[in-house]
Amino acid sequence: MSASLPTPLVEMRGISKSFGAVSALRHVSLSVLPGSVVGLVGDNAAGKSTLMKILAGAILPDSGSILIHGRPAVYDNPIGAREAGIEMIYQDFALVPELTVAQNIFLGREQVRRRWGGVRTLDTARMNRRARELFASLGLRVPSVTSPVQALSGGQQQAVAIARATGFEAELVIMDEPTANLGAPAIEKVRQTIEGLREKGVAVILISHRLEDIFAIGDRFVVMKRGEIVANREVGDTCSEEIVAMMVTGRDPRAEGPTA
Amino acid sequence: MFLVLALWIVILSLSSEHFLTATNLLNVARQAAPLIIIGVGMTFVMSTAGIDLSVGSTVALISVLAGSWLSAGLPAFVVLPLLLLVGALLGSLSGWVITLGVPAFVVTLAGLTSIRGLAFVYSDGYATPIVNPVMAWIGRGGILGVNAPFLIAMAVAVLGWFLLNRTRFGLHALATGGREEAARVMGLAINRIKIAVYALTGALAALGGIVISARLSNGSPNAGVMLELEVIAATVLGGTSLFGGRATIAGTVVGALLINFVRNGLNLLGVNPYWVQVVTGIILVLAVLVNTVLSRRVESWARATSEGDEGNAE
Numbered sequence: 001m002s003a004s005l006p007t008p009l010v011e012m013r014g015i016s017k018s019f020g021a022v023s024a025l026r027h028v029s030l031s032v033l034p035g036s037v038v039g040l041v042g043d044n045a046a047g048k049s050t051l052m053k054i055l056a057g058a059i060l061p062d063s064g065s066i067l068i069h070g071r072p073a074v075y076d077n078p079i080g081a082r083e084a085g086i087e088m089i090y091q092d093f094a095l096v097p098e099l100t101v102a103q104n105i106f107l108g109r110e111q112v113r114r115r116w117g118g119v120r121t122l123d124t125a126r127m128n129r130r131a132r133e134l135f136a137s138l139g140l141r142v143p144s145v146t147s148p149v150q151a152l153s154g155g156q157q158q159a160v161a162i163a164r165a166t167g168f169e170a171e172l173v174i175m176d177e178p179t180a181n182l183g184a185p186a187i188e189k190v191r192q193t194i195e196g197l198r199e200k201g202v203a204v205i206l207i208s209h210r211l212e213d214i215f216a217i218g219d220r221f222v223v224m225k226r227g228e229i230v231a232n233r234e235v236g237d238t239c240s241e242e243i244v245a246m247m248v249t250g251r252d253p254r255a256e257g258p259t260a
Numbered sequence: 261m262f263l264v265l266a267l268w269i270v271i272l273s274l275s276s277e278h279f280l281t282a283t284n285l286l287n288v289a290r291q292a293a294p295l296i297i298i299g300v301g302m303t304f305v306m307s308t309a310g311i312d313l314s315v316g317s318t319v320a321l322i323s324v325l326a327g328s329w330l331s332a333g334l335p336a337f338v339v340l341p342l343l344l345l346v347g348a349l350l351g352s353l354s355g356w357v358i359t360l361g362v363p364a365f366v367v368t369l370a371g372l373t374s375i376r377g378l379a380f381v382y383s384d385g386y387a388t389p390i391v392n393p394v395m396a397w398i399g400r401g402g403i404l405g406v407n408a409p410f411l412i413a414m415a416v417a418v419l420g421w422f423l424l425n426r427t428r429f430g431l432h433a434l435a436t437g438g439r440e441e442a443a444r445v446m447g448l449a450i451n452r453i454k455i456a457v458y459a460l461t462g463a464l465a466a467l468g469g470i471v472i473s474a475r476l477s478n479g480s481p482n483a484g485v486m487l488e489l490e491v492i493a494a495t496v497l498g499g500t501s502l503f504g505g506r507a508t509i510a511g512t513v514v515g516a517l518l519i520n521f522v523r524n525g526l527n528l529l530g531v532n533p534y535w536v537q538v539v540t541g542i543i544l545v546l547a548v549l550v551n552t553v554l555s556r557r558v559e560s561w562a563r564a565t566s567e568g569d570e571g572n573a574e
């Protein structure tokens with residue numbers, strides 16, 4: 001690596017993780033430059049979600065380290081990762097159906113005020129107001145920030161998950177198959193969101209089976225197979241046939257293979 | 261539920277002239293007090309999608325400990341906090357085992373049998389009379405004509421309402437019960453929350469045990485038999501979901517009052533007291549039915565309208 005390269009925003013080094021006998025990740029390394037859009041692709045069970053949950057602090061790795069701006073990250077839970085500027089939109093949105101839109105958006109980082117000499121109470125009015133402002137600024141629409149999430153449609157729930165991940169000055173937003181089960185307008189919304197983030201200099205890791213989306217809005221492909229990284233490719237330097245072939249075979253044709 | 265309560269009160273006041281007297285109403289409020297006190301704890305447990313079947317047995321153990329410690333001459337201001345602590349510790353123990361992955365139903369069922377067993381072992385099966393001025397006030401005293409048990413219950417309900425609806429703890433308990441995986445990936449301290457709600461319920465079961473023992477003026481290992489079922493009935497009647505995520509303290513208070521108004525009303529009407537148990541069971545099933553069916557209706561209705569809006573805008 002030459003010294004002239006910019007410091008990566010995030011660097012994962014030698015990450016391994018096993019679930020019992022299943023080895024989900026084997027010595028995986030990945031780096032993301034500030035403001036870049038990385039498409040993370042791979043077959044089912046390749047380990048994409050596991051790798052991203054580790055980055056988001058929701059799972060602890062067995063070994064390996066994470067650097068943020070070149071410095072070791074010290075978090076061991078999702079709150080720590082969020083404070084370090086890493087947000088994740090989960091495959092199932094990770095919303096609590098019974099709570100309101102605003103409660104979901106602020107879940108885990110509620111705004112409180114001190115009353116009666118130190119008792120901390122929820123500042124619901126302020127959170128509702130800020131949630132409304134957030135939706136307005138993102139151009140997303142929900143019926144009301146005080147309605148329970150279970151009363152929303154799938155696309156509206158996705159808007160809530162996007163608002164939660166993008167409304168708090170993140171430097172990196174991870175999206176785990178954000179377009180699965182969504183109609184065309186909602187998919188278009190996700191593309192716009194990612195482009196908006198890129199314009200603000202926010203990096204995005206996008207897990208998706210829709211390669212055309214990554215060709216359209218991404219900078220780089222990272223291909224995984226069976227818990228390992230197969231290849232890194234600039235978007236302009238590859239085609240979908242090559243990516244699909246690498247996802248299936250798990251081999252990088254351009255890398256020098258073992259001498260035959 | 262509020263409607264049912266109102267209706268029942270109207271029917272009863274028309275059919276019995278003893279029902280709508282201040283004395284009788286306050287009497288019902290006093291009888292409902294332990295149910296309200298423990299029901300507040302149960303509301304928190306259920307908000308996390310848990311259940312606590314051990315509260316009746318905790319009442320019994322607290323009752324015999326109160327009898328024994330007070331008759332040994334320890335002052336009430338030492339004994340009462342200690343009893344609350346015992347309750348909280350028993351609750352945290354259940355909560356801790358539950359966080360290891362054993363279902364709450366199993367853990368607290370084990371608590372139900374073994375804690376009452378402890379109460380019998382400790383007391384040898386005998387009740388101990390309680391003679392103590394503080395306990396006498398809790399059992400028979402009051403302020404401005406309102407009896408002490410009901411005052412205590414109201415104080416607990418107000419604090420419980422505040423904790424559930426105005427603090428992070430209450431919100432996080434609801435989130436844990438609503439969808440645990442979402443709460444976990446948002447970084448909530450799920451295990452701590454679970455241990456805390458069982459500890460709270462244990463402490464409130466102890467407080468309920470103190471009130472019951474004070475009322476009866478003795479510490480008995482037979483106190484609180486089947487109380488867990490009444491507490492659960494009151495909580496569910498009030499509209500708290502058995503499956504977590506939705507909980508209401510006001511509902512629990514109404515549920516507890518309703519159960520006792522039914523009992524009182526049937527008494528006044530001269531119905532055989534054994535029928536009261538039958539009726540309580542039937543009311544419970546009806547309440548759950550109404551709660552789940554109604555709330556499902558409302559949800560699908562809300563979803564239908566919000567999707568309709570979206571469709572219009574496109």
Ligand SMILES: Nc1ncnc2c1ncn2[C@@H]1O[C@H](COP(=O)(O)OP(=O)(O)OP(=O)(O)O)[C@@H](O)[C@H]1O
Nearest residue numbers: 019022023024042043044045046047048049050051
């Ligand atoms: N909590 C868990 N417990 C046990 N095994 C797990 C767990 N999470 C993931 N795994 C296993 O780890 C492997 C990688 O799973 P992961 O979800 O990361 O794959 P993925 O690339 O996201 O797949 P998909 O495209 O289907 O979402 C799989 O074999 C999976 O069964």
Ligand SMILES: [Mg+2]
Nearest residue numbers: 048049050091
């Ligand atoms: Mg996945």
